[in-house]
Amino acid sequence: MSMTATDNQCINTIRFLAVDAVQKANSGHPGAPLGQSPMAYVLWDRFLKHNPHDVDWPDRDRFVLSVGHLSAMLYPLLYLTGYDISLEDIKQFRQWGSKAGGHPEYKLAPGVEATTGPLGQGFAMAVGMAVAERWIAARYNRLGYEIFNHFTYVIESDGGMMEGITSEAASLAGTLRLGKLICLYDDNDISIEGNTDIAFAENVGQRFKAYGWQVISIDGMDLSAVDEAIRMAQADDGHPSLIICKTIIAYGSPNKEGSASTHGTPLGEEEVRLTKDNLGWTYEEAFTVPSEVLAHCRQAVERGNKQQQEWKKKLSEYQKAYPLEAEQLEKDLRKELPQGWDSELEEMFKADDNPIATRKASGRVINKIAQKVPFFMGGSADLAPSVNARLEDCGDFSFQDYTGRNIHFGIREHAMGAIANGIALHGGAIPFTSTFFTFSDYMRPSVRMAALMGLQVVFIFSHDSIAVGEDGPTHEPVEQLMGFRAMPNLITIRPADATETVEAWKVAMENSKSPTALVFSRQDLPVLNRKILASASGLRRGGYVIWDAAKKPDVIIIGTGSELHIALEGGRLLKDKGIMARVVSLPSWDLFDAQPESYRNEVLPPDMRARISVEAGATTGWERYIGLDGTAIGVSCFGATGKGEVVYEKYGFSAQRVVDEVLRLLHRK
């Protein structure tokens, strides 16, 4: 299908809405939309299965603009096809309160499937969406009833292609043969510092062939070529497809075509005018949308409605033929935890059990959860056996069997996080990831995106401190806990034993508003005796008094994770000396700080200033609870090699140390 006059008008409308928006904001990226609008238009006008009036239709195609700084091109597409975003929003591009934010924001602008901007993450989230689609399709589709069968499209650029996360995700997508994943790669040879040759001489197509992708190279501004390429991509069910679209940055700009300067700087009023002239855009006024363009593009609503109606019909037939499956599918999509999903968790661990590492306790808990919650799935960056993150008898997610609930992400932490985000964005699953806590640094950017988008993803981390021991400092987290606590909208929990681990998992499964990071010990820890101590359910409030030596204590000892045991032991030793301690378990700052002040003051009375914290991590920040007068027992340098218990002791973690520091604090030593 070649270009009609209407096509041309539509494309120019997208182009100049983008260019005008950038010009008005005097901020943004005008160059690439001039080159990319044709391919985006073809995709949205001829292929994308979506209903702009129902952004939650589960089987819609997913579209991710991984190159998030081209948001100025996305908002026109959303507006023209009928999403709930206005021309006024576009005029207010990049301004406070507009749906047309600087980068596309999930939840802010309807139709934005993922927040993008940090390069490469959109691509990896698209891989996650394609994973979710195949997973749900494999579990629920039946012969003649293809309830899930949609594509995931992503537009990527040179920048994203350079990022390691894209390589990670692309390699996994090839391994998993995600045939319904289609990437349009805008190969315009330009990045901020100049021609991409200076840093990026590789053959991207060859690289993607090596990953097992179908690779198609076209003139990205030739509509027929784009059309044909997308058809080829759709037709290849066994491989994800990369369509390499050669485009020209700032296409049509008489003086700036092909120039890196147009990447992130407005063209200027005069050049905008010249470009419009040059491309035959005759409208004087900025933000002009010709009525025939709007009429043409808005057909998306009717088309989408019709497609969704057909799907609903299919779904209702499916409901008749497979009522149980249909019911469960709906629950999956609502992420509805079944009645009594946690009923067996409570009694799993007892005080007279053998000591058990919280990572191992977690491994047992997630297997109980998996039995009850069919939409709970996830995997590990090649550390499932160490982190204890395998769902037994739940199969592996692979191209041979897409029903598996264990994903082998490979040693690709950053992509793992983003893929899990993509699964959560797609819906129909609560995904988890897992790796060592020290490698949380590798995936920090995707944890941040989960927090920013408010996604329910459970990030499992084990080997949580210098007590790791033999692997040495590279594998011993120190500053990671504090780093996560500083991140907005993330709930970080470091349970002290198996019983707190159970509670932590309950929080994670019920927290649908944000991601949860669970931080587990490598080493075995006693199961705390809850007959003597306060109930582990206190974890749900983030912090709680676990033991009081007396009604009016002399000192508060605050512990988290493995150090809570030292805190408790220290408290008992102090009692023998006649010093009365209150021991507070503070597994989650985020949950605790969200409690009413009255509760927080009950746990940590403002007038009790003799406070000591003990945690095998950075001390910077502990003053939040111990103040200027307290003492923080922690780790102020990197770890070291040795047996875990030796390193632990050398770094000063013992009940005796707690006693000594308390005595010093109370000036009794």
Place this chain on the structure above:
Amino acid sequence: MSMTATDNQCINTIRFLAVDAVQKANSGHPGAPLGQSPMAYVLWDRFLKHNPHDVDWPDRDRFVLSVGHLSAMLYPLLYLTGYDISLEDIKQFRQWGSKAGGHPEYKLAPGVEATTGPLGQGFAMAVGMAVAERWIAARYNRLGYEIFNHFTYVIESDGGMMEGITSEAASLAGTLRLGKLICLYDDNDISIEGNTDIAFAENVGQRFKAYGWQVISIDGMDLSAVDEAIRMAQADDGHPSLIICKTIIAYGSPNKEGSASTHGTPLGEEEVRLTKDNLGWTYEEAFTVPSEVLAHCRQAVERGNKQQQEWKKKLSEYQKAYPLEAEQLEKDLRKELPQGWDSELEEMFKADDNPIATRKASGRVINKIAQKVPFFMGGSADLAPSVNARLEDCGDFSFQDYTGRNIHFGIREHAMGAIANGIALHGGAIPFTSTFFTFSDYMRPSVRMAALMGLQVVFIFSHDSIAVGEDGPTHEPVEQLMGFRAMPNLITIRPADATETVEAWKVAMENSKSPTALVFSRQDLPVLNRKILASASGLRRGGYVIWDAAKKPDVIIIGTGSELHIALEGGRLLKDKGIMARVVSLPSWDLFDAQPESYRNEVLPPDMRARISVEAGATTGWERYIGLDGTAIGVSCFGATGKGEVVYEKYGFSAQRVVDEVLRLLHRK
């Protein structure tokens, strides 16, 4: 050259020292050394140019074991060839105090060129070493005088190949045509979760060809093949080389050969015995080193001495022919800052100058530095124009011209950090990197490695807060400052204006013991009038009283970066109301906390508890200075889109807010 009986004995010695060490420690990775020892042996015995008695010889070949968890194989190589590590260290593998740490540690074990463990970073550091080699060679070598001409070897594994950082670094190495970089890739098909097929079906060789590498595939356990392949790799001056070495994990183990279980678990006493039998190792005792093996391998010392003597002879001829160059080269290697290197910095910025963003001030400062310090170089992850991180008239580092001092890293933050670390490890340069502060997350793992190794690398970050504005929350750092402050051995500095920027750069250039992170504003900031305010040199102590309204103030206002201006303005407004404030500039917690207590108490008197902090970042942690009774003005959620000044104001950053909070704090409101 085929395998002699001695070769066989040497290889078995390496194998069983590794296996015995793991067995004795009951911890470590025995499988891969059984398969990899042949290739490592060939490299070390026949090719590696090094002097075990002088680990600082500048023109030695560099060897990086990127697969750091195979440290058990590296220590035998070091011991056998004569480095200062004993058999006893190997017997104490993974124990407290041993040079044979869980993962190879730079500075702990002589001959370890880089700390490795976090996968892929070793590979990227090797790329950095190869960059440094070419850079120095291009600037100092003269016809007939090849003072710098060494190879960089790296052993990588499946795990490293999956990590995104490896892709980033490999693509850049191909673009830069680093012909003296040679990677032996141990392709044993096994990772922790099983066969690599489950997550890694790609064609690695094809991928590296796409990057522009020479790719050679061999049987990695065939000595002649390894020998020939290394020669081929050395011969190709125009491309880095990847030697894909097929090996068998746990080679020789009758019951465990090829099994994933041998990756990270000791073989067990019985299986060790069987493996030794099977490979013809007849020694009963663990840790046996046959005398002929030691004699053979220790020839490395004599060989290395001789090579180094030849090099010294060449150097002394060079010194005669090119005395100025030789002298400067020595200074470069010592990183000796020239007399008066900073003399022009002091007077660069004046109070009556136009307001200037600290990123722009930094851009001017680094250009002054570059004029005086020839071994100062670095680059950006495609954001040099935005971060102001270009050294003008200093050329681009490219295959056409390796003398350039600006590296176009491409959009590869993680690799950028590790490559800079590799340059610092190589010596002869103080490297810097640069990107937006929000993307510091992408490179956090390599910043951590710089801190762990104590390397002088300057990490420049700009666009430091929500004041970024139009780019929205993905591009607005919130928690990054606190995250870096929690990291051991990293000096983080957020200067408040151009004059503090100058001081920050002085600290960074003189701090040879650790990396420095410099955090700059996007927005323009007034140049503070140091005639009225305290000198910016106070920055060197991390924090200082910049202004006192009265001798005995009522309240302390602590500010950093752009918020110091608000703090000062708030202080002035308060004075008008009769409330006397002390304003403290606290650009670096790390530097301040390292000051004597007396100084810290002078700045923040312990009895003055009415304290308020103002910083456009996470508040969690500020209690370190404001205590339980203070008020932290900061950002407790993610940012938003809008004009920078609008977002800033909406988030409550204004002098009036400071005034209001002080009044509330003092209960006067």
